[in-house]
Amino acid sequence: xxxxxxxxxxxxxxxxxxxxxxxxxxxxxxxxxxxxxxxxxxxxxxxxxxxxxxxxxxxxxxxxxxxxxxxxxxxxxxxxxxxxxxxxxxxxxxxxxxxxxxxxxxxxxxxxx
Amino acid sequence: xxxxxxxxxxxxxxxxxxxxxxxxxxxxxxxxxxxxxxxxxxxxxxxxxxxxxxxxxxxxxxxxxxxxxxxxxxxxxxxxxxxxxxxxxxxxxxxxxxxxxxxxxxxxxxxx
Numbered sequence: 001x002x003x004x005x006x007x008x009x010x011x012x013x014x015x016x017x018x019x020x021x022x023x024x025x026x027x028x029x030x031x032x033x034x035x036x037x038x039x040x041x042x043x044x045x046x047x048x049x050x051x052x053x054x055x056x057x058x059x060x061x062x063x064x065x066x067x068x069x070x071x072x073x074x075x076x077x078x079x080x081x082x083x084x085x086x087x088x089x090x091x092x093x094x095x096x097x098x099x100x101x102x103x104x105x106x107x108x109x110x111x112x113x
Numbered sequence: 114x115x116x117x118x119x120x121x122x123x124x125x126x127x128x129x130x131x132x133x134x135x136x137x138x139x140x141x142x143x144x145x146x147x148x149x150x151x152x153x154x155x156x157x158x159x160x161x162x163x164x165x166x167x168x169x170x171x172x173x174x175x176x177x178x179x180x181x182x183x184x185x186x187x188x189x190x191x192x193x194x195x196x197x198x199x200x201x202x203x204x205x206x207x208x209x210x211x212x213x214x215x216x217x218x219x220x221x222x223x224x225x
Contacts, residue, residue, distance in 0.1 A: 032211070034213070038154070042218060042219070043117075043203050043205075043216030043217050043218050043219050044156075044203070044205075044214075044216045045215075045216065046213050046214075046215075049213060087154050089156065093211040093212070094211075100158060100161060100169050100210070100211065101158075101211065101214060103156045105153075105154075105155055106154040106155065106156065108154065
Protein backbone atom coordinates (compact mmCIF):
# COMPACT_ATOMS: atom_id res chain seq x y z
CA UNK A 1 0.00 0.00 0.00
CA UNK A 2 0.91 3.67 -0.05
CA UNK A 3 3.45 4.88 2.47
CA UNK A 4 5.61 7.84 3.44
CA UNK A 5 9.09 7.61 4.95
CA UNK A 6 10.79 10.65 6.40
CA UNK A 7 14.08 11.11 8.17
CA UNK A 8 14.06 10.41 11.86
CA UNK A 9 14.65 13.20 14.26
CA UNK A 10 15.30 15.02 16.28
CA UNK A 11 17.19 17.42 14.08
CA UNK A 12 19.04 20.21 15.89
CA UNK A 13 20.52 23.14 13.97
CA UNK A 14 21.88 26.58 14.72
CA UNK A 15 19.99 29.66 13.58
CA UNK A 16 20.67 30.57 9.94
CA UNK A 17 21.77 27.03 9.07
CA UNK A 18 20.53 25.25 5.94
CA UNK A 19 17.78 22.72 6.51
CA UNK A 20 16.91 19.54 4.64
CA UNK A 21 14.35 17.04 5.85
CA UNK A 22 14.16 14.02 3.58
CA UNK A 23 10.89 12.44 2.53
CA UNK A 24 10.27 9.56 0.14
CA UNK A 25 7.02 7.90 -0.78
CA UNK A 26 5.49 4.85 -2.39
CA UNK A 27 2.16 5.12 -4.16
CA UNK A 28 0.27 3.15 -6.76
CA UNK A 29 -1.25 6.19 -8.45
CA UNK A 30 -0.29 9.83 -8.87
CA UNK A 31 -0.45 11.34 -5.42
CA UNK A 32 -0.49 14.89 -4.19
CA UNK A 33 2.29 15.58 -1.70
CA UNK A 34 2.19 17.78 1.38
CA UNK A 35 4.32 19.10 4.20
CA UNK A 36 2.48 19.92 7.40
CA UNK A 37 4.00 21.64 10.43
CA UNK A 38 2.96 21.24 14.08
CA UNK A 39 4.12 23.97 16.46
CA UNK A 40 4.25 23.11 20.18
CA UNK A 41 0.80 22.68 21.68
CA UNK A 42 -1.02 23.17 18.39
CA UNK A 43 -2.64 21.13 15.65
CA UNK A 44 -1.05 20.48 12.28
CA UNK A 45 -1.21 23.14 9.59
CA UNK A 46 -0.39 22.95 5.94
CA UNK A 47 3.06 24.33 5.11
CA UNK A 48 3.17 23.62 1.38
CA UNK A 49 1.98 21.15 -1.23
CA UNK A 50 2.55 19.95 -4.79
CA UNK A 51 0.03 18.12 -6.90
CA UNK A 52 2.07 16.82 -9.85
CA UNK A 53 5.58 15.85 -10.86
CA UNK A 54 8.16 18.67 -11.00
CA UNK A 55 5.85 21.07 -9.12
CA UNK A 56 7.57 23.09 -6.41
CA UNK A 57 5.65 24.04 -3.30
CA UNK A 58 6.90 26.99 -1.28
CA UNK A 59 5.86 28.96 1.79
CA UNK A 60 7.59 30.95 4.55
CA UNK A 61 11.00 30.34 2.95
CA UNK A 62 10.47 26.56 2.81
CA UNK A 63 10.51 24.69 -0.49
CA UNK A 64 9.93 21.15 -1.69
CA UNK A 65 9.97 19.75 -5.23
CA UNK A 66 7.87 16.77 -6.33
CA UNK A 67 10.40 14.35 -7.87
CA UNK A 68 8.65 11.42 -9.51
CA UNK A 69 11.87 9.77 -10.68
CA UNK A 70 13.21 9.51 -7.13
CA UNK A 71 9.76 9.41 -5.43
CA UNK A 72 10.88 12.18 -3.12
CA UNK A 73 9.59 15.45 -1.69
CA UNK A 74 12.44 16.77 0.44
CA UNK A 75 11.82 19.90 2.52
CA UNK A 76 14.47 22.64 2.40
CA UNK A 77 15.04 26.07 3.86
CA UNK A 78 18.08 28.23 3.27
CA UNK A 79 18.28 29.91 6.67
CA UNK A 80 16.28 28.61 9.62
CA UNK A 81 15.03 30.67 12.55
CA UNK A 82 14.31 29.74 16.15
CA UNK A 83 10.60 30.14 15.33
CA UNK A 84 10.88 27.22 12.87
CA UNK A 85 11.26 24.81 15.78
CA UNK A 86 8.37 22.37 15.34
CA UNK A 87 7.50 18.87 14.17
CA UNK A 88 7.29 18.49 10.38
CA UNK A 89 5.15 15.84 8.68
CA UNK A 90 5.42 14.71 5.10
CA UNK A 91 2.16 13.34 3.68
CA UNK A 92 0.58 12.05 0.51
CA UNK A 93 -2.93 11.83 -0.80
CA UNK A 94 -3.68 9.28 -3.50
CA UNK A 95 -7.19 9.17 -4.88
CA UNK A 96 -6.68 5.49 -5.71
CA UNK A 97 -6.38 4.78 -1.96
CA UNK A 98 -9.78 6.00 -0.86
CA UNK A 99 -8.33 9.51 -0.99
CA UNK A 100 -7.10 9.43 2.57
CA UNK A 101 -3.98 11.33 3.52
CA UNK A 102 -1.10 9.18 4.73
CA UNK A 103 1.34 10.88 7.09
CA UNK A 104 4.98 10.15 7.73
CA UNK A 105 6.18 9.67 11.28
CA UNK A 106 7.17 13.32 11.76
CA UNK A 107 10.58 14.95 12.24
CA UNK A 108 11.18 17.15 15.26
CA UNK A 109 13.29 20.20 14.44
CA UNK A 110 14.96 22.31 17.11
CA UNK A 111 16.80 25.51 16.25
CA UNK A 112 19.41 26.93 18.66
CA UNK A 113 19.78 30.72 18.87
CA UNK B 114 -13.87 32.78 13.63
CA UNK B 115 -12.05 29.54 14.46
CA UNK B 116 -12.05 27.18 11.47
CA UNK B 117 -11.94 23.81 13.26
CA UNK B 118 -12.69 23.74 16.98
CA UNK B 119 -12.62 20.93 19.50
CA UNK B 120 -13.87 20.65 23.04
CA UNK B 121 -12.58 20.02 25.56
CA UNK B 122 -8.91 20.91 25.15
CA UNK B 123 -7.93 18.74 28.10
CA UNK B 124 -9.71 15.69 29.46
CA UNK B 125 -8.54 13.76 32.51
CA UNK B 126 -10.61 10.76 33.54
CA UNK B 127 -10.51 7.38 35.25
CA UNK B 128 -10.21 4.01 33.55
CA UNK B 129 -13.58 2.52 32.67
CA UNK B 130 -15.37 5.84 32.20
CA UNK B 131 -17.15 6.94 29.02
CA UNK B 132 -16.27 10.30 27.48
CA UNK B 133 -16.99 12.36 24.37
CA UNK B 134 -14.96 14.86 22.38
CA UNK B 135 -16.76 17.33 20.13
CA UNK B 136 -15.58 18.81 16.86
CA UNK B 137 -17.07 21.55 14.71
CA UNK B 138 -15.86 23.15 11.48
CA UNK B 139 -17.19 26.36 9.94
CA UNK B 140 -15.36 26.02 6.62
CA UNK B 141 -18.24 24.42 4.74
CA UNK B 142 -16.16 21.29 4.15
CA UNK B 143 -17.69 17.98 3.20
CA UNK B 144 -15.16 15.68 4.88
CA UNK B 145 -14.12 15.38 8.51
CA UNK B 146 -11.56 13.18 10.25
CA UNK B 147 -10.40 11.96 13.64
CA UNK B 148 -6.72 11.25 14.30
CA UNK B 149 -4.88 9.89 17.33
CA UNK B 150 -1.38 11.20 18.05
CA UNK B 151 0.76 9.26 20.48
CA UNK B 152 3.55 10.50 22.71
CA UNK B 153 6.10 10.04 19.90
CA UNK B 154 4.03 12.32 17.67
CA UNK B 155 2.99 9.46 15.38
CA UNK B 156 -0.32 10.41 13.75
CA UNK B 157 -2.84 7.68 13.00
CA UNK B 158 -6.15 8.18 11.21
CA UNK B 159 -9.12 6.66 12.99
CA UNK B 160 -12.22 7.70 11.06
CA UNK B 161 -13.34 9.84 8.17
CA UNK B 162 -16.82 11.03 7.30
CA UNK B 163 -17.96 12.56 4.03
CA UNK B 164 -21.32 14.32 4.11
CA UNK B 165 -22.24 12.49 7.32
CA UNK B 166 -21.33 9.10 5.85
CA UNK B 167 -18.50 6.97 7.22
CA UNK B 168 -15.86 6.44 4.51
CA UNK B 169 -12.76 5.46 6.46
CA UNK B 170 -12.81 3.24 9.51
CA UNK B 171 -9.33 2.09 10.37
CA UNK B 172 -8.62 -0.70 12.81
CA UNK B 173 -9.93 0.97 15.91
CA UNK B 174 -11.51 -0.77 18.93
CA UNK B 175 -15.29 -0.64 18.77
CA UNK B 176 -15.20 1.24 22.07
CA UNK B 177 -14.63 4.26 19.80
CA UNK B 178 -17.75 5.45 18.02
CA UNK B 179 -17.89 8.54 15.82
CA UNK B 180 -21.13 10.41 15.32
CA UNK B 181 -21.85 13.03 12.69
CA UNK B 182 -25.14 14.82 13.37
CA UNK B 183 -24.55 17.11 10.40
CA UNK B 184 -21.83 18.01 7.92
CA UNK B 185 -20.22 20.54 10.26
CA UNK B 186 -19.88 18.26 13.29
CA UNK B 187 -18.05 15.03 13.99
CA UNK B 188 -18.02 13.88 17.60
CA UNK B 189 -16.02 11.02 19.08
CA UNK B 190 -17.43 8.90 21.87
CA UNK B 191 -15.19 6.52 23.78
CA UNK B 192 -16.57 3.80 26.05
CA UNK B 193 -14.75 1.98 28.84
CA UNK B 194 -11.62 4.10 28.64
CA UNK B 195 -8.26 2.32 28.98
CA UNK B 196 -4.79 3.57 29.91
CA UNK B 197 -3.65 3.09 26.30
CA UNK B 198 -6.26 5.56 25.09
CA UNK B 199 -4.19 8.40 26.57
CA UNK B 200 -3.11 10.54 23.62
CA UNK B 201 -3.88 13.74 21.80
CA UNK B 202 -6.91 13.45 19.52
CA UNK B 203 -7.16 15.75 16.52
CA UNK B 204 -10.17 16.54 14.44
CA UNK B 205 -9.64 17.78 10.87
CA UNK B 206 -11.71 18.70 7.85
CA UNK B 207 -11.16 19.07 4.12
CA UNK B 208 -13.21 20.33 1.20
CA UNK B 209 -13.28 16.83 -0.23
CA UNK B 210 -11.60 13.58 0.70
CA UNK B 211 -7.87 13.77 -0.08
CA UNK B 212 -7.72 17.57 -0.21
CA UNK B 213 -5.68 19.76 2.15
CA UNK B 214 -6.78 19.11 5.71
CA UNK B 215 -7.38 21.76 8.35
CA UNK B 216 -6.75 20.61 11.90
CA UNK B 217 -8.30 21.52 15.20
CA UNK B 218 -6.11 22.38 18.20
CA UNK B 219 -6.35 18.88 19.67
CA UNK B 220 -7.78 17.31 22.82
CA UNK B 221 -5.26 15.86 25.26
CA UNK B 222 -6.88 12.83 26.88
CA UNK B 223 -5.29 11.38 30.01
CA UNK B 224 -6.68 8.17 31.43
CA UNK B 225 -5.65 7.45 35.03
